[in-house]
Each structure stands twice: as C-alpha cells, then as structure tokens.
Amino acid sequence: xxxxxxxxxxxxxxxxxxxxxxxxxxxxxxxxxxxxxxxxxxxxxxxxxxxxxxxxxxxxxxxxxxxxxxxxxxxxxxxxxxxxxxxxxxxxxxxxxxxxxxxxxxxxxxxxxxxxxxxxxxxxxxxxxxxxxxxxxxxxxxxxxxxxxxxxxxxxxxxx
Amino acid sequence: xxxxxxxxxxxxxxxxxxxxxxxxxxxxxxxxxxxxxxxxxxxxxxxxxxxxxxxxxxxxxxxxxxxxxxxxxxxxxxxxxxxxxxxxxxxxxxxxxxxxxxxxxxxxxxxxxxxxxxxxxxxxxxxxxxxxxxxxxxxxxxxxxxxxxxxxxxxxxxxxxxxxxxxxxxxxxxxxxxxxxxxxxxxxxxxxxxxxxxxxxxxxxxxxxxxxxxxxxxxxxxxxxxxxxxxxxxxxxxxxxxxxxxxxxxxxxxxxxxxxxxxxxxxxxxxxxxxxxxxxxxxxxxxxxxxxxxxxxxxxxxxxxxxxxxxxxxxxxxxxxxxxxxxxxxxxxxxxxxxxxxxxxxxxxxxxxxxxxxxxxxxxxxxxxxxxxxxxxxxxxxxxxxxxxxxxxxxxxxxxxxxxxxxxxxxxxxxxxxxxxxxxxxxxxxxxxxxxxxxxxxxxxxxxxxxxxxxxxxxxxxxxxxxxxxxxxxxxxxxxxxxxxxxxxxxxxxxxxxxxxxxxxxxxxxxxxxxxxxxxxxxxxxxxxxxxxxxxxxxxxxxxxxxxxxxxxxxxxxxxxxxxxxxxxxxxxxxxxxxxxxxxxxxxxxxxxxxxxxxxxxxxxxxxxxxxxxxxxxxxxxxxxxxxxxxxxxxxxxxxxxxxxxxxxxxxxxxxxxxxxxxxxxxxxxxxxxxxxxxxxxxxxxxxxxxxxxxxxxxxxxxxxxxxxxxxxxxxxxxxx
Numbered sequence: 103x104x105x106x107x108x109x110x111x112x113x114x115x116x117x118x119x120x121x122x123x124x125x126x127x128x129x130x131x132x133x134x135x136x137x138x139x140x141x142x143x144x145x146x147x148x149x150x151x152x153x154x155x156x157x158x159x160x161x162x163x164x165x166x167x168x169x170x171x172x173x174x175x176x177x178x179x180x181x182x183x184x185x186x187x188x189x190x191x192x193x194x195x196x197x198x199x200x201x202x203x204x205x206x207x208x209x210x211x212x213x214x215x216x217x218x219x220x221x222x223x224x225x226x227x228x229x230x231x232x233x234x235x236x237x238x239x240x241x242x243x244x245x246x247x248x249x250x251x252x253x254x255x256x257x258x259x260x261x262x
Numbered sequence: 263x264x265x266x267x268x269x270x271x272x273x274x275x276x277x278x279x280x281x282x283x284x285x286x287x288x289x290x291x292x293x294x295x296x297x298x299x300x301x302x303x304x305x306x307x308x309x310x311x312x313x314x315x316x317x318x319x320x321x322x323x324x325x326x327x328x329x330x331x332x333x334x335x336x337x338x339x340x341x342x343x344x345x346x347x348x349x350x351x352x353x354x355x356x357x358x359x360x361x362x363x364x365x366x367x368x369x370x371x372x373x374x375x376x377x378x379x380x381x382x383x384x385x386x387x388x389x390x391x392x393x394x395x396x397x398x399x400x401x402x403x404x405x406x407x408x409x410x411x412x413x414x415x416x417x418x419x420x421x422x423x424x425x426x427x428x429x430x431x432x433x434x435x436x437x438x439x440x441x442x443x444x445x446x447x448x449x450x451x452x453x454x455x456x457x458x459x460x461x462x463x464x465x466x467x468x469x470x471x472x473x474x475x476x477x478x479x480x481x482x483x484x485x486x487x488x489x490x491x492x493x494x495x496x497x498x499x500x501x502x503x504x505x506x507x508x509x510x511x512x513x514x515x516x517x518x519x520x521x522x523x524x525x526x527x528x529x530x531x532x533x534x535x536x537x538x539x540x541x542x543x544x545x546x547x548x549x550x551x552x553x554x555x556x557x558x559x560x561x562x563x564x565x566x567x568x569x570x571x572x573x574x575x576x577x578x579x580x581x582x583x584x585x586x587x588x589x590x591x592x593x594x595x596x597x598x599x600x601x602x603x604x605x606x607x608x609x610x611x612x613x614x615x616x617x618x619x620x621x622x623x624x625x626x627x628x629x630x631x632x633x634x635x636x637x638x639x640x641x642x643x644x645x646x647x648x649x650x651x652x653x654x655x656x657x658x659x660x661x662x663x664x665x666x667x668x669x670x671x672x673x674x675x676x677x678x679x680x681x682x683x684x685x686x687x688x689x690x691x692x693x694x695x696x697x698x699x700x701x702x703x704x705x706x707x708x709x710x711x712x713x714x715x716x717x718x719x720x721x722x723x724x725x726x727x728x729x730x731x732x733x734x735x736x737x738x739x740x741x742x743x744x745x746x747x748x749x750x751x752x753x754x755x756x757x758x759x760x761x762x763x764x765x766x767x768x769x770x771x772x773x774x775x776x777x778x779x780x781x782x783x784x785x786x787x788x789x790x791x792x793x794x795x796x797x798x799x800x801x802x803x804x805x806x807x808x809x810x811x812x813x814x815x816x817x818x819x820x821x822x823x824x825x826x827x828x829x830x831x832x833x834x835x836x837x838x839x840x841x842x843x844x845x846x847x848x849x850x851x852x853x854x855x856x857x858x859x860x861x862x863x864x865x866x867x868x869x870x871x872x873x874x875x876x877x878x879x880x881x882x883x884x885x886x887x888x889x890x891x892x893x894x895x896x897x898x899x900x901x902x903x904x905x906x907x908x909x910x911x912x913x914x915x916x917x918x919x920x921x922x923x924x925x926x927x928x929x930x931x932x933x934x935x936x937x938x939x940x941x942x943x944x945x946x947x948x949x950x951x952x953x954x955x956x957x958x959x960x961x962x963x964x965x966x967x968x969x970x971x972x973x974x975x976x977x978x979x980x981x982x983x
Contacts, residue, residue: 137290138283140495142445143529147902150445178283195277198868201876202737203280204445204495210281229910236902238443238496239737241875242910244868 107171112136112180122168127151129167130177138178138207142236149235152208153177159215159234178207181214189256190214190249197248201239208235213249221260222253268750268930271868274742275756276735280493288449288465288492289526296451299326299363299515299525300372302379303535304354307388307604307895308400311352311361317378323366326515334481339506339572340474346570346607348479348510354383355403355569356604357895358535363511365523388604388895392543392564395601404602410567411575411600413582413824415654418593420549423558427549431983433629435546435622436961437944439566439890439897440539440883442611443907444736446495448536449526450505452512460516461488466505467497468774469766470732475506476513487513488767497736498880499610502776503573504537534900537609538890540577541566544585544622549593554634556645558593561585563619567600568607574600577608579705581615583828584941586654587623588665588697589645594654604895610776612880612940616700621885621962624696624945629958632979637682638949639695643669646697657827660817664921665697668836668858671919676838676856687979688956691853693840694949698942701829702934703779706819713773715811717787719748719795723803727752727795728760729788731772733780735763738936739869740780746865747785747929751792752799770808778934781865782831783811785929814927831925833938834860837878839946843954848970850886850951856917859939863924863931870935874918877939883908885944885962906965952979 108117111134118133130136130153139162142150146164153162154176181187190213193199200206209232216223216231223231228249229242237245253260279285302325304311316325328337328349339346350359361381366372387400395408402408424430450464458480462472469489477484489509494501508525515523527536542565549558563582567574582598613620624642631641647653648663673679678693685691703709718730729748735741745759752759772784787809794807819826840854857878864870887906891898899905924931944962951969952959957976964972 131289136283137286140283140287140446141289142447143902145529145901145903148445182282191278191281194281195273198271198274198872200274200277200280201739201872202445202494202496203276203285204287206280207283225915233909233911236443236445236907236909238445238498238880238907239876240872241877241879241908241913241916243875243915244872246910246915 105168107167109170109172110174112176120167123166125163126165126167126170127162130162136177136179140204140207142204149208149212150205152211152235154181154211154215159211178210181211186217186256186259187214189259190252193248193252193255197251198244199240199248205235205237209237209245213252217253217256217260221257268746269864269867271866272742272746272756274739274869275745276741285493287446287495288451288463291451291463291492293451293453293522293524296522296524297365297367297519298369298372299365299512299523300376301360302362302364302376304350304357304359304361306354306383306385307357309354309383309385311350311354312382312384315380317375319375323364323375324519325362326365326511326518327362330514330518331479332481332517336478336481338478339476339510340478341503341506341572342576343571346572356606358606359569360507360511363515365515365519390603390605390892390895392541392566392601395566395603408602409599410571410602411578413579413598415582415596415824416594417652417654417656420558420560420593420595423593424549427557428552429550430547431550432545432547433626433983434960435544435625437542437618437621438963439541439892440611440888441533441890441905442498442500444496444498444500447527447529447532448501448504448508450508450512451522451524452509452516453522454516454520458482459486460513461490462509463490463492464505464509465494465501466491467501467734467736467776469734469764470771471503471774472505472509473766476510479510479514480517488765490765491734491763493763494734494736498612499614499776500537501736502610502774504609529902530900533905534897535606537607539611540574540608540615540618542618544619546626548630556591559591560595563596563598565600565615566603566605566608568603568605570607571600572607573609577610577615579824581619583654583701583705584616585619585623587620588647588699588834590647590651591645596654605892612877613700613937614777616937617881617941620698620941621945624942625948625960628949629983633982635980639682642697653828655828656825660827660830661925662923663834664860664923665834665836667921668834668860671858672836672838672856675917675919676840676854678838681840685953687953690843690845690954692950692952692954693838694946694953695836695838696942696946696949698835699832700778700934700938700941702782702831702833704777705828706821706826707813709783709811710813713811715773715783715787716770716808717772717784717791718770718806718808719788719791720806721795721799721804726758726760727754730769731784732764732766732769733772733784734775736775738873739866740775742869743781743865744785744788747788748792751789752796778833778937781932782928782934785932786927787811789929831862831928831933833933833935835938835942837942837946839943839950841950841954843951843969848966848973850966850969852913854914858919858921859935860921860923861935862928862933863922864920865930865932871918873936874939875916878916878943879908879913881940881943882913882947885947885964887963887965889963889965
C-alpha cells in the first residue's frame with residue numbers, strides 16, 4: 103500500500119509516494135539521503151536518530167512516515183545550518199564533546215531543542231535534556247560543558 | 263602555529279563533520295549494484311547440524327556457506343589463534359555461530375527468507391559458566407579438560423611463606439560479561455575488483471588484522487585484499503578482531519556472486535551475537551602474619567573464553583600480569599586458565615583482561631582490611647609498588663611511580679579522609695578508593711618481535727605533510743593526536759598535516775589500534791620521523807621518511823616463560839567514588855567521582871580528559887547496571903532497553919586530575935591511557951557501596967536488586983574471610 107505524503111523537510115516542502123508504515127528514519131536516510139540521522143538502537147532508546155517533529159524532539163526510528171504527512175521535520179542537516187545549530191556545533195568542537203561522533207547529531211538536536219525552550223539551563227536541566235541520548239564514549243561531562251558554552255555564546259539567539 | 267606546550271587543547275579535526283552529520287560511517291555509503299547479506303546463525307549452544315532447509319530462493323538470491331570456499335581455501339579466521347571457523351561445518355559450539363549468509367538485493371525480502379530457513383540439530387548438553395566449563399559439563403570439547411590456555415607465574419618462595427603464615431584466608435571474586443555498546447553497530451562491505459582482488463570497507467579498529475585473517479579463505483595473499491576503514495562509531499575492543507567474523511563470510515559471498523556484498527548488524531543482533539568482555543573468577547589464597555600483613559598471595563585466575571580461543575590467551579596473560587595491581591608482595595603465585603564454554607567467544611574490551619584482575623585485587627585488599635577493622639586505604643598503602651620493585655613476572659618497575667602524589671590530589675579533592683572517618687560502615691553513605699595501572703603497548707618485546715611497526719612521513723610540494731600508518735580513529739582522538747605530534751616537531755599549523763583513515767594498499771602496517779599502544783609506540787615513530795624530516799623540510803620539495811620500532815635495550819622478556827619486563831611504561835590511576843544508598847529501595851546515588859592519572863606527558867589535555875570521563879563511567883557501568891546474563895547459551899539482555907548503560911543523569915560531573923611524569927621512550931613523554939581509565943572505577947564504586955551498606959560485595963555487576971539482596975542477606979563487612 104502506497105500513499106502520497108507531503109511534508110516540510112528542513113524548510114522545504116517535499117512529497118513522496120511510499121508505504122506510510124515505513125520508519126521515518128529509513129525514509130530520511132534512504133530516500134532523502136539525510137545520513138546525518140543515525141540508527142543506534144531501533145527502539146527509541148538511544149536518541150541517535152533524533153529529529154525535530156513540529157519543533158519537538160522525537161526518535162525517528164519509532165515513527166511511521168505516514169505520521170509526517172502535513173507536518174514539519176528538521177534533521178541535523180537542517181538544524182546545523184541554522185544560526186543556533188552553528189553555535190552548538192562550534193561549542194561541541196571547542197568543548198571536546200565529540201569522540202566517536204555517532205551519537206553527536208542526536209545530541210546536537212537535543213541541545214538545540216533544550217536551548218530553544220530553556221535559554222539558560224542549569225547543569226541538572228542540561229543532563230535531563232540529553233538523558234534520552236546515549237553516549238558510550240564521553241561519560242557526558244564535556245557534552246554538558248559544551249552545551250553550557252553554547253548557551254552562553256548564543257544567549258541572544260536562544261532568548262529570541 | 264602550534265602552542266609551546268603540546269598538551270594545550272586544540273579542536274579535534276573530526277569534531278565539526280561528526281556534529282553536522284557529514285562524517286560517513288559504513289551504513290552511510292551507497293555501493294554500486296550492491297547485495298545485502300543476513301547471517302544464518304546457530305540457535306543452539308552445542309550440537310551437530312543435521313540438516314539445513316532453505317526456502318526457494320528467488321533469482322538473484324543465494325545461500326553462502328563453507329561449501330563456497332574454493333579449493334585450497336581454509337575455513338578459519340586467522341586471529342591470534344587460528345581456531346575460530348568462518349562458517350560452521352557440522353558442529354556448533356555456541357549460540358550465534360555463523361552457519362551461512364543469505365545474500366540478495368532486497369533487505370526486506372531477505373528478512374522474510376531468513377525466517378523460513380530451518381536447521382535441524384542434534385543438540386548436546388552445554389557448559390555456560392566458568393564452573394560448568396571446568397567441570398566439562400556435557401563432555402570436554404577443547405583438549406581433554408576444556409582449558410583453552412594456561413599459564414603460571416611465581417615470585418619469591420610462596421610455599422615456604424605459606425607454611426610460616428599465621429593465617430591463610432581465601433576469597434573468590436567474580437565479574438560478569440560486558441557488552442561494548444559502541445553506538446555504531448558492526449558493519450562491512452566487500453567489493454570484488456576483478457583478478458582475485460577485493461576491497462573491504464569496514465567499521466574496524468585494525469584493517470591489517472582483517473586482511474590477514476580472511477585472505478586464507480580464498481587462498482589469496484593479504485595484499486590482494488585492500489581494507490579501507492570507514493569512520494568508526496566507537497569500538498572499545500569490540501572491533502579489534504570481531505570485524506573478521508563479518509568480513510570473512512562477506513569475502514566468500516563476494517567471491518561467489520561477483521558483486522559487492524554489504525552487511526550491517528541491527529542492535530539486537532549486535533548485542534546477542536558479538537564478542538564480550540570475559541567473565542572472570544579469581545580465587546585468592548592469602549597468607550597473613552600475626553599483624554595481618556600479607557606474606558604470600560596465591561591467585562587462580564579463570565576467564566570464560568567461550569567456544570573458540572581467538573585472542574583470549576593474550577587477554578588471560580594480561581589479566582595475570584595485572585593481578586597484583588599497584589602492590590608488591592614478597593611471595594606470589596599466579597595461575598591462569600582460559601576456560602572453554604558454549605558461549606559466544608569473548609574477546610578484546612578496553613583493558614584487555616586487566617580490569618577483571620584489578621577489580622579482584624582491589625576488592626580483596628578492601629576485604630582484608632575491613633575484616634581487621636582497618637580503613638582500606640590505610641591497608642593498601644602499605645604495599646604500594648615503586649620504581650625498582652619486582653613485578654609478578656620477575657621484571658622490575660623502571661619508571662617513577664607517582665601514586666603518593668596522585669593519592670594526595672584525590673584525597674584533597676574528595677575530602678576522603680574526613681568522609682571515610684565520618685561515614686560509618688552501614689550508615690547509607692560511603693566513599694571508596696581504588697588504585698590501578700595498565701601496562702602500555704604489547705607485552706615484553708612484542709612490539710619488536712611480533713608487531714614490527716612501521717610508519718612513513720611524506721612531504722608534498724605544497725608543504726603538506728602526510729602521515730602514513732595503519733592506526734585508526736574510533737573516537738579516542740587519534741586523528742588529532744598524531745598530526746599534533748608531527749605539527750609540533752615540524753612547527754607547522756595542524757591543518758598542514760594530513761592523516762586519513764587507513765587504506766591498507768597505501769600505508770605501512772604500524773600494528774593494531776589496540777593495547778594503549780598508538781600514542782606511545784606509533785606516536786613515537788611519527789615524532790622520530792618528523793625530527794628526521796625537519797632539517798630537510800625547507801631544502802627538499804617532495805620526499806619520504808620511514809621509521810621502524812626499536813625496543814629499548816636492557817629489558818629482557820621471554821614470551822615462552824612470561825619472565826622479565828612485561829611493560830616499560832604503565833599508566834597509573836587513583837579513583838575515589840562517593841555514594842549514598844537508600845535503605846528502603848537500595849537505590850545507589852553517586853555523589854562524587856574524583857580521579858588522578860599518570861599518562862606521562864599529555865598530548866592533548868582535553869582529549870585525555872574526555873577519555874578519563876568516558877572510561878570511568880564505562881567502568882562504573884560494568885560494576886553496577888550492566889547486567890548481561892547467559893542462560894543456556896543465550897544472552898538474556900538483547901537491547902539497549904534491558905542492557906543498561908549509564909545515561910547523563912546517572913553520575914555527577916567528575917573531578918579530573920593528572921600528574922606530570924614524562925615517559926622516556928614516548929612521544930613528548932606520553933604513555934598509553936585509553937584502557938587505564940577504565941581499569942579502576944568499578945572497584946572504587948563497589949568499595950563505596952559496600953561501606954555504605956556495611957556488607958561485603960564480591961561480584962559485579964551489582965545493580966539495585968543485588969544491593970537489596972546484600973542488604974537483606976549479605977555478609978557483614980567486618981566478618982573474617
């Protein structure tokens with residue numbers, strides 16, 4: 103069964119004819135070649151496949167593409183091109199947040215979502231904000247520090 | 263230009279691409295006209311294959327098994343030992359053993375076909391635990407005693423010392439399986455290039471290992487296989503030898519079909535059917551004098567090796583060499599046994615055998631102290647090893663050991679002494695402390711005798727310098743560390759030094775990216791090459807400099823008897839952990855983590871800081887929540903929902919400290935540290951929990967349910983062993 107689905111992807115309107123039960127993750131990676139969206143666990147636990155769905159953070163491995171019809175999706179490719187996204191990427195690089203990098207696109211999305219809703223988070227709020235994202239390399243400390251740095255550097259943007 | 267002190271942090275060269283999502287990992291590649299493969303695996307732990315029944319395969323689909331290995335080919339993976347078959351033939355030794363591949367163009371259809379494969383077995387009784395393996399449950403299947411490998415070490419005269427001891431106590435410490443949970447699962451693609459040549463793309467630590475391991479399957483030379491490492495999303499040892507288990511069958515499939523064949527594990531199969539950290543059991547017999555001092559120690563070290571030996575003898579050796587930890591005892595005897603069981607073969611995992619024995623010795627030392635009513639720190643510090651002291655292999659420590667200085671830093675930062683005094687045992691609050699080390703690089707003269715690492719530095723006309731070697735970036739920061747060393751010597755901006763993911767057709771073999779050897783050994787080759795290049799850099803347009811490893815003279819090692827200088831440079835660590843335990847729910851809250859490490863001179867303080875943070879948290883995970891049970895050969899936890907790794911909410915920000923102790927033979931004085939930072943945190947955590955609940959803890963992992971069990975049924979911390 104195929105359906106024609108139209109949605110906004112990284113700011114552009116796109117259409118696709120496909121099985122609406124396919125995972126959003128697969129459509130993003132295989133059909134739109136947005137391979138910055140990573141598959142880590144396939145069950146919504148690790149957060150590597152995080153995207154913004156109407157501005158809210160979701161794990162794209164447990165969402166059927168049919169649910170995206172008429173909605174708005176932002177992936178790491180879109181987020182990292184925004185002013186706020188650039189600040190986060192920069193802060194992650196300066197703060198030593200990145201090791202193997204496989205969880206990092208999801209972490210950037212989580213940081214973006216957090217700072218967009220809470221421009222000046224405490225350490226605990228940051229830890230809560232990335233608690234849906236598993237990182238096996240860093241022990242999280244330098245990711246948390248990098249998000250603090252991004253909050254400070256992007257103060258004006260986040261408070262908009 | 264580079265900073266005066268190389269330690270000053272720079273931006274990692276891979277950070278931006280990884281953050282923006284443009285770095286390409288193996289699942290992100292599209293290979294032309296590529297087939298997909300799914301693995302057909304044994305569903306029983308031990309038995310004979312009676313029949314394989316396949317569904318009717320559509321055109322373009324095929325089944326690949328040992329029968330597709332061409333004449334002259336050898337159905338084994340050539341790891342350190344050559345006993346692990348690429349494809350099972352008539353016998354299976356563990357759940358998940360590769361029987362064949364189903365190969366075809368459509369992933370979804372392959373999934374359906376896979377479900378229709380039926381295999382009939384004649385099942386035999388299996389041995390899963392160390393005890394079952396030793397007891398030869400179901401009959402021995404390795405040698406006549408299920409012992410894959412064995413070694414024995416002796417220092418002083420333990421028999422005489424035991425006969426004079428006032429008291430002899432015995433204790434058994436155990437550790438469980440641990441799964442790596444690198445965020446990127448295993449994946450590889452094998453592309454036939456014609457003329458019996460192949461290119462393998464893999465998420466892997468050791469591209470040269472893969473070539474050597476799989477070439478005999480087709481009876482071709484390793485040079486006929488080019489291995490190209492793709493950006494690797496974590497490894498921790500889990501991609502040291504294990505990629506061979508994917509790449510071998512893929513090579514045979516590419517040979518059979520003449521097409522590129524790709525396989526990416528999903529998370530469930532990556533947990534269920536991949537190598538793990540060896541479960542261990544260490545049995546101590548310790549002789550004490552009338553004042554409670556240690557006069558002799560005998561340790562029997564058992565590692566659960568699984569169905570095949572592969573790299574496990576070396577893991578067991580490292581375990582035995584580290585069993586005395588940071589202490590020196592006058593009389594020691596150590597015996598190691600690699601036990602065959604019907605579980606997935608265990609293999610490399612950060613620490614490579616050392617964490618198990620270090621957990622055991624640290625915990626045993628705590629228990630020896632506590633039964634005498636002494637603070638564990640006070641007891642441990644009586645035996646600290648120092649320069650010139652004899653090690654468990656009758657070699658000597660050749661470097662300054664800065665444990666006293668590191669301890670001072672940790673005591674100050676953690677306020678240990680006050681807390682240890684005020685938090686009464688069983689009060690619900692506890693602070694623990696551990697000491698640990700990790701011998702850098704291959705044991706003894708292995709770097710010279712076995713590895714023979716080589717490196718090339720090439721200068722181009724535009725002034726760029728390229729590092730050619732086989733080391734991989736897997737998250738630890740090597741793409742930044744190695745160019746930083748060259749740039750620093752040559753006084754060039756970092757971006758003028760090129761270092762790419764290795765391609766075995768264009769780089770020399772500089773040995774595996776393992777054993778905490780890359781910075782210490784290959785970093786030194788690069789430093790030396792850069793010094794040789796420096797004088798010629800301005801004069802000559804394009805040229806190469808080659809270096810090869812040379813072992814310092816005067817530190818003998820005998821690999822047959824395991825006697826001599828096992829390691830010239832150790833990393834050293836001290837870690838304190840503070841916890842609170844809820845008396846009703848037994849939930850443990852980590853209140854603080856402080857550590858100090860000696861990694862020689864740091865090449866990049868931020869990268870090393872990140873390694874410390876990650877290693878310590880991974881170690882606490884191993885000691886606490888990472889329960890991985892094996893029931894009748896099947897792993898019970900098969901997803902990230904039930905195999906519990908630490909999240910950002912589980913532990914507070916760490917206090918991270920270092921001492922400066924330049925290593926004579928390392929680049930800018932650097933030593934290995936990637937594994938060191940894992941080795942001690944589980945012991946410190948367990949020490950803290952044990953003191954908080956006032957009960958003795960002798961095995962890990964120790965999740966909440968287990969803490970509850972100890973609270974109700976446990977042995978008092980002060981009871982005699």
